[in-house]
Amino acid sequence: MGTPKRPHDEMIYRRFRDALKRNPQPCAIDGCDRLADTVDHMPPLAAHDHLEGSACCVLRGVCAQHNYAAGGKLGRRRQLLRSRTSSVFMPSPPRNYPGPSRQW
Ligand SMILES: [Zn+2]
Ligand SMILES: [Zn+2]
Numbered sequence: 001m002g003t004p005k006r007p008h009d010e011m012i013y014r015r016f017r018d019a020l021k022r023n024p025q026p027c028a029i030d031g032c033d034r035l036a037d038t039v040d041h042m043p044p045l046a047a048h049d050h051l052e053g054s055a056c057c058v059l060r061g062v063c064a065q066h067n068y069a070a071g072g073k074l075g076r077r078r079q080l081l082r083s084r085t086s087s088v089f090m091p092s093p094p095r096n097y098p099g100p101s102r103q104w
Contacts, residue, residue: 007050013039016059028060036061038068 007013017039027036040062041050048056 005052007041007045007052010052013059016061020061025061027063027066029062029066032063032066034063034065036063038062038064040067 020036020039024035024037026032027034028040028042038061039059041057042060043057045057050056
């Protein structure tokens with residue numbers, strides 16, 4: 001043990017990417033008219049503790065430009081507003097957040 005699989009080595013990820021090559025589909029980002037040629041995790045890997053097989057996220061096809069841009073900023077705000085799944089962009093809850101202080 002000690003060598004966890006990288007998300008991009010997962011079978012489901014490879015199959016998804018394979019399917020994209022065979023059956024190109026439009027980028028999942030609303031308002032984008034490019035073809036999806038890369039696979040993206042939703043929510044982003046950086047935003048959750050990914051665990052293979054736990055259904056912690058879904059795969060979606062996005063164009064390379066959006067996939068590589070997804071790490072930091074999340075695209076144009078206008079696109080977010082139009083997205084019906086914008087709730088998945090919710091930030092993760094703070095960890096070890098101190099409770100309300102009553103000392104004052
Ligand atoms: Zn995940
Ligand atoms: Zn796109």
